[in-house]
Amino acid sequence: xxxxxxxxxxxxxxxxxxxxxxxxxxxxxxxxxxxxxxxxxxxxxxxxxxxxxxxxxxxxxxxxxxxxxxxxxxxxxxxxxxxxxxxxxxxxxxxxxxxxxxxxxxxxxxxxxxxxxxxxxxxxxxxxxxxxxxxxxxxxxxxxxxxxxxxxxxxxxxxxxxxxxxxxxxxxxxxxxxxxxxxxxxxxxxxxxxxxxxxxxxxxxxxxxxxxxxxxxxxxxxxxxxxxxxxxxxxxxxxxxxxxxxxxxxxxxxxxxxxxxxxxxxxxxxxxxxxxxxxxxxxxxxxxxxxxxxxxxxxxxxxxxxxxxxxxxxx
Amino acid sequence: xxxxxxxxxxxxxxxxxxxxxxxxxxxxxxxxxxxxxxxxxxxxxxxxxxxxxxxxxxxxxxxxxxxxxxxxxxxxxxxxxxxxxxxxxxxxxxxxxxxxxxxxxxxxxxxxxxxxxxxxxxxxxxxxxxxxxxxxxxxxxxxxxxxxxxxxxxxxxxxxxxxxxxxxxxxxxxxxxxxxxxxxxxxxxxxxxxxxxxxxxxxxxxxxxxxxxxxxxxxxxxxxxxxxxxxxxxxxxxxxxxxxxxxxxxxxxxxxxxxxxxxxxxxxxxxxxxxxxxxxxxxxx
Numbered sequence: 001x002x003x004x005x006x007x008x009x010x011x012x013x014x015x016x017x018x019x020x021x022x023x024x025x026x027x028x029x030x031x032x033x034x035x036x037x038x039x040x041x042x043x044x045x046x047x048x049x050x051x052x053x054x055x056x057x058x059x060x061x062x063x064x065x066x067x068x069x070x071x072x073x074x075x076x077x078x079x080x081x082x083x084x085x086x087x088x089x090x091x092x093x094x095x096x097x098x099x100x101x102x103x104x105x106x107x108x109x110x111x112x113x114x115x116x117x118x119x120x121x122x123x124x125x126x127x128x129x130x131x132x133x134x135x136x137x138x139x140x141x142x143x144x145x146x147x148x149x150x151x152x153x154x155x156x157x158x159x160x161x162x163x164x165x166x167x168x169x170x171x172x173x174x175x176x177x178x179x180x181x182x183x184x185x186x187x188x189x190x191x192x193x194x195x196x197x198x199x200x201x202x203x204x205x206x207x208x209x210x211x212x213x214x215x216x217x218x219x220x221x222x223x224x225x226x227x228x229x230x231x232x233x234x235x236x237x238x239x240x241x242x243x244x245x246x247x248x249x250x251x252x253x254x255x256x257x258x259x260x261x262x263x264x265x266x267x268x269x270x271x272x273x274x275x276x277x278x279x280x281x282x283x284x285x286x287x288x289x290x291x292x293x294x295x296x297x298x299x300x301x302x303x304x305x306x307x308x309x310x311x312x313x314x315x
Numbered sequence: 316x317x318x319x320x321x322x323x324x325x326x327x328x329x330x331x332x333x334x335x336x337x338x339x340x341x342x343x344x345x346x347x348x349x350x351x352x353x354x355x356x357x358x359x360x361x362x363x364x365x366x367x368x369x370x371x372x373x374x375x376x377x378x379x380x381x382x383x384x385x386x387x388x389x390x391x392x393x394x395x396x397x398x399x400x401x402x403x404x405x406x407x408x409x410x411x412x413x414x415x416x417x418x419x420x421x422x423x424x425x426x427x428x429x430x431x432x433x434x435x436x437x438x439x440x441x442x443x444x445x446x447x448x449x450x451x452x453x454x455x456x457x458x459x460x461x462x463x464x465x466x467x468x469x470x471x472x473x474x475x476x477x478x479x480x481x482x483x484x485x486x487x488x489x490x491x492x493x494x495x496x497x498x499x500x501x502x503x504x505x506x507x508x509x510x511x512x513x514x515x516x517x518x519x520x521x522x523x524x525x526x527x528x529x530x531x532x533x534x535x536x537x538x539x540x541x542x543x544x545x546x547x548x549x550x551x552x553x554x555x556x557x558x559x560x561x562x563x564x565x566x567x568x569x570x571x572x573x574x575x576x577x578x579x580x581x582x583x584x585x586x587x588x589x590x591x592x593x594x595x596x597x598x599x600x
Contacts, residue, residue, distance in 0.1 A: 236415075291408055
């Protein structure tokens with residue numbers, strides 16, 4: 001059943017550019033949703049299994065995006081290398097804040113990443129190479145071995161493949177030894193420790209993977225939106241990413257995509273109606289409602305339908 | 316030199332006020348309250364509206380604290396008590412959702428930063444060569460007053476002692492017949508009130524905009540880490556210390572002014588994980 005759903009999703013997704021052939025701007029929004037979904041997938045992994053919160057994922061996106069954009073624009077590095085460099089740098093920063101804070105019980109990671117977030121945006125504003133307050137504009141589109149992903153349609157396939165890749169990694173991580181160890185810890189910390197599980201290392205691993213996802217999302221954002229500005233990657237965007245993850249459904253594989261699509265759609269709908277200021281209130285209220293009544297977010301709707309079917313089948 | 320020290324102390328007093336609220340909530344309810352800053356922000360905004368409608372300053376402050384206490388009551392009664400048993404992440408996410416809502420509400424009315432009036436305007440006081448801003452003096456005094464009152468409340472009154480016992484061991488507290496639900500309400504109300512006071516103290520130094528408390532809140536969290544996350548004394552001293560260190564650092568080594576907070580957090584977590592005054596129970600996981 002699950003496999004069929006996944007396959008239909010992929011087949012449907014492959015045809016999306018053909019369906020919306022005449023509406024490139026719509027595909028642009030789909031691309032944006034997929035990019036946010038990649039970052040949210042990282043948070044999903046960190047929160048759903050690691051039981052930790054990061055308030056710095058926007059900063060990791062900024063690190064990835066700026067690294068790659070600067071490498072490509074100022075040093076003419078090939079896109080693939082710049083992509084890897086962007087991801088690597090976010091991993092390093094992830095290690096720097098993750099190592100000291102994840103050895104302790106409690107949400108110290110949230111504090112450390114919040115500090116990282118403010119430092120990163122301040123540094124980007126201050127440095128010259130990042131364009132300071134003006135940001136970076138006209139970032140070239142991604143190019144892999146002479147093939148340039150110049151249109152929204154070609155970019156869609158690139159982003160889709162990478163999104164599926166991150167989902168696949170998430171799925172495998174949950175089922176791997178590390179994932180099992182973390183789930184054991186989430187259910188009973190004393191039990192996990194007495195089995196000789198070194199929790200801190202697994203949490204750190206989950207966090208580094210999750211910051212790598214955010215870095216990847218940042219690189220893709222930089223090269224498909226073609227414009228970067230520090231003010232877009234502040235604390236509030238980190239909170240938005242958390243909201244996307246929870247609204248979509250924590251601990252579910254497709255939840256982050258659902259959340260990201262909803263976020264992008266509502267955002268753009270509101271900005272068409274010149275009501276952007278209400279977006280924060282709207283998502284804040286949705287978030288509270290979801291936490292109170294639907295612990296598994298929007299995915300719960302699908303889940304409930306499935307359960308209903310199963311009940312019918314048994315009776 | 317002393318002026319710098321004093322200025323740092325005054326900044327630190329604001330961090331202390333915010334950090335005390337955070338630590339109070341964390342030690343009793345086990346929730347890291349990321350809305351502490353924005354709770355103050357929205358109350359400062361209400362205070363601004365009240366002041367603009369010609370309400371005397373002192374009355375406005377009292378009204379704000381009362382509004383804060385009422386909001387704290389509804390927050391605990393309406394939302395927090397419902398999900399206490401589900402998960403910690405859910406409760407932390409609620410506080411983040413609150414920041415979105417509060418910043419959104421104020422963002423509707425405040426598009427450009429507003430100038431918040433000072434409580435006691437006038438030239439700075441100069442005492443033996445130490446320059447002291449009037450607003451700074453006031454916030455330092457207010458912080459001292461509030462912290463002393465809070466201490467008396469926590470150590471001398473019945474409800475204060477009950478709250479501390481709850482922080483110590485929730486299960487045992489329940490067995491002792493302590494009305495846990497009422498204590499939670501007391502804690503959230505107190506913290507909300509404290510947040511309002513901190514907001515009014517900060518607003519004249521910065522300017523009133525939806526995100527003006529975000530930096531203060533970050534510093535307050537660092538102060539709490541420095542002081543040990545579960546100690547009210549630690550939060551107060553951590554806040555003052557952070558204010559002073561930060562002022563000296565930004566004066567003598569301005570290059571690392573921005574990254575200073577991150578460096579401090581990493582160092583403290585690496586070498587002093589339980590903070591200056593924290594109990595040893597924050598063991599390594």
